Amino acid sequence: MIEKLRRQDITALLIAGPTASGKSALAIELARELGGEIVNADSMQVYGVLERLTARPGAADLAQVPHHLYGHVSPETAYSTGIWLSEASWVIADIRARGALPVVVGGTGLYFRALTGGLSEMPPIPADIRDNLRARLQSEGIEVLHQQLADLDPEMAARLLPADRQRILRALEVVLATGRSIAEFQGRGGAMVVDPATARCLVLEPDRAVLHARINARFETMLDEGAVDEVRQLMSLDIPPQHPAMKAIGVNHLAGYLKGELPLEKVIELSSAATRQYAKRQMTWFRNQFDSDWQRIQS
Numbered sequence: 001m002i003e004k005l006r007r008q009d010i011t012a013l014l015i016a017g018p019t020a021s022g023k024s025a026l027a028i029e030l031a032r033e034l035g036g037e038i039v040n041a042d043s044m045q046v047y048g049v050l051e052r053l054t055a056r057p058g059a060a061d062l063a064q065v066p067h068h069l070y071g072h073v074s075p076e077t078a079y080s081t082g083i084w085l086s087e088a089s090w091v092i093a094d095i096r097a098r099g100a101l102p103v104v105v106g107g108t109g110l111y112f113r114a115l116t117g118g119l120s121e122m123p124p125i126p127a128d129i130r131d132n133l134r135a136r137l138q139s140e141g142i143e144v145l146h147q148q149l150a151d152l153d154p155e156m157a158a159r160l161l162p163a164d165r166q167r168i169l170r171a172l173e174v175v176l177a178t179g180r181s182i183a184e185f186q187g188r189g190g191a192m193v194v195d196p197a198t199a200r201c202l203v204l205e206p207d208r209a210v211l212h213a214r215i216n217a218r219f220e221t222m223l224d225e226g227a228v229d230e231v232r233q234l235m236s237l238d239i240p241p242q243h244p245a246m247k248a249i250g251v252n253h254l255a256g257y258l259k260g261e262l263p264l265e266k267v268i269e270l271s272s273a274a275t276r277q278y279a280k281r282q283m284t285w286f287r288n289q290f291d292s293d294w295q296r297i298q299s
Contacts, residue, residue, distance in 0.1 A: 002202065002297060007034045007101055010200045012092065015105040016041070016112055016286060017204030018279035020214040022299050024057055026204070027105035028064050034103075037066040037095045039088055041106025041115070046073045046084065047245045049234050053227045054248055055218065068095075075234055075245035085114045089193045104194070109285045116199075116293075117192030123185065124288060125173045133169055133176075145172055153181045167197065169292045196293035203286050204299040215275045219250065219268055228254055249274050
């Protein structure tokens with residue numbers, strides 16, 4: 001559950017989640033409530049042509065709140081995380097300058113890492129360390145954990161308020177996993193466009209069976225809404241297969257259908273399976289790479 005958010009309490013709202021998890025609908029709902037504007041953080045939804053196949057927000061969604069960085073890149077362009085970060089930085093600054101709240105939503109974990117200055121390698125945290133600290137938080141309280149941090153990393157403990165639970169947990173995770181201060185890793189990061197300490201970070205974790213059902217139904221809907229014509233148009237551009245846009249799920253399978261190599265039923269089967277596998281990889285990435293700054297939401 002998400003407790004009531006107040007605009008004045010946060011500088012940005014970040015919403016991550018696997019494909020078909022409902023994050024776009026949640027972003028629109030919260031953006032309307034909080035006076036926000038939505039910024040895309042999905043590496044495939046930046047491309048033109050592939051509107052339906054990448055599940056970009058449709059006209060009805062776009063009419064509800066302002067959306068940015070959707071469909072603005074030619075499929076012939078080799079887009080990158082660095083380019084996205086540069087564009088997103090400008091858009092977020094502009095949204096803030098107009099007194100609105102940036103609501104960043106998508107499924108590309110590296111985009112969120114870049115946005116929060118963490119593209120430099122925060123160390124992986126073993127699950128047993130993370131689980132143990134959360135259990136101790138419940139049984140012993142944050143004061144005990146803050147004292148342990150003071151013993152292991154006094155400089156970082158001095159920078160954190162004793163009540164700052166998320167930061168204390170994250171700093172303890174790192175020092176227990178590596179024997180080194182989190183400050184060493186933070187110092188290697190890029191520019192922090194969004195500070196997780198002043199933003200609200202949500203990651204959706206849908207039930208797997210429910211997610212699979214949504215994925216299976218959604219691909220057939222994409223076909224009904226013109227995904228085949230999108231791939232036909234993409235093929236006419238004669239884009240090299242190594243370009244990122246050509247790797248969007250469903251492009252290869254639908255290209256095979258258009259060439260007479262695959263029946264449509266097989267395209268649905270293969271593309272739905274590939275989407276389920278992709279969603280699983282996304283969820284694993286979010287689970288392993290997103291730290292305690294991120295609130296886990298069942299959807």
